[in-house]
Amino acid sequence: MNRHVTVGVDGSPESRAAALWGAREAAVRQVPLRLVHAVDWPEAPLVPRPGRENADRWADEALTEALEELRLRYPRVEVTTRCLSGRPAAALAAEAADAALLVLGSRGTGGLVGFLLGSVSLSTLAATETPVALVRVTDEPRGDATTSFGEIVVGLDIHEATDRVLSFAFEEADRRGCTLRAVHGWKLPAAYAYVPFADPANERDIGRSVTQMLEDTLRPWRHKFPAVEVTHQAFMGSAGGQLVMAAAGADLVVVGRHLRRSPLGAHVGPVAHAVLHHAAAPVVVIAH
Structure with missing residues (x-):
């Protein structure tokens, strides 16, 4: 039903x-x-x-x-x-x-x-x-x-469970008949802060590895929703900031938040917080 x-x-x-x-x-x-x-x-x-x-x-x-x-x-x-x-x-x-x-x-x-x-x-x-x-x-x-719909942007953390977020985003793109763009922001390991001369080749290798993980995360959903046109981007930098920039021309932004309670009150997480305060499109928040 x-x-x-x-x-x-x-x-x-x-x-x-x-x-x-x-x-x-x-x-x-x-x-x-x-x-x-x-x-x-x-x-x-x-x-x-x-x-x-x-x-x-x-x-x-x-x-x-x-x-x-x-x-x-x-x-x-x-x-x-x-x-x-x-x-x-x-x-x-x-x-x-x-x-x-x-x-x-x-x-x-x-x-x-x-x-x-x-x-x-x-x-x-x-x-x-x-x-x-x-x-x-x-x-x-x-x-x-x-009316035709514009692009949907979904923010992903490939190191977390993303099924609920991706399920909503793909279903929404499928019923709207629009493109879905998956975005993931990543940072260099903390140890790099103590290395005086970082090798750019290592950064490129990490970037390629992260992109591959993002593709692997999306692959089963592409098969489940073959009619949905999907693009993906992995950026080095703040996940919230990169998602806000990627969503500048979007029709809808989909972002997840952890199911948790803070002793200081409601908490939606730093990425959802950044998107809600700076995104230029309607935002759907998915608890996971």
């Missing part, structure tokens, strides 16, 4: 862009779309009833407004709404448990191109194993599900 796409809606321009992006994604996947709004009310009746009624009315209006726009622009997509009670991050994570994709809106970082992650987005990312797409107002789709 095909699972649905879930979008967090709060009435902001960012959530509107997320809803439109999610609707196009649902249309491409041919699955239902679910719009969700979370109202954070305490268990005890500490808030006066009129205030709660106004907030509930505002939530209903935000969901209804999004629902009406999506039904006009994507009439073939089945769209439903849900209003939840509870802390937004926890409610969104729980709601996304049976979804194929959770889509959230994010503010752009002023003159920069990246994302400004609020506490809700960051906490939701850390609380769910469902793939999460971050979308800004500038990422609002300009066409419908029949």
Whole structure:
């Protein structure tokens, strides 16, 4: 059974862009779309009833407004709404448990191109194993599900388990009918920092070895998705920085994050952090 796409809606321009992006994604996947709004009310009746009624009315209006726009622009997509009670991050994570994709809106970082992650987005990312797409107002789709899609860039760590990341990236490229570019950033061994005169030939040998490992990682997925055109690049340098540069003209960026909890709070990892703060395209984060 095909699972649905879930979008967090709060009435902001960012959530509107997320809803439109999610609707196009649902249309491409041919699955239902679910719009969700979370109202954070305490268990005890500490808030006066009129205030709660106004907030509930505002939530209903935000969901209804999004629902009406999506039904006009994507009439073939089945769209439903849900209003939840509870802390937004926890409610969104729980709601996304049976979804194929959770889509959230994010503010752009002023003159920069990246994302400004609020506490809700960051906490939701850390609380769910469902793939999460971050979308800004500038990422609002300009066409419908029949519009051609641009390149997808996926960041890989060939020394880690990459199946979940590659599975999402290849499936997405296959359904969109677009090119997939795999990128891996690598660094010289730490011992090279203590060698006064490094041999450039050794660097070239390491580069060739890393490229071969990247090709080996991609080979079974090329066979599984023969219709997907795949390119790959192995760069020497910061993985996050190289991925951001490679994704400059991409339509979508896919990056992984480790499933782990930090005692200091939510943690998405340095590569995902760099991409989320500097990428010029929508980003999907895959927990693995």
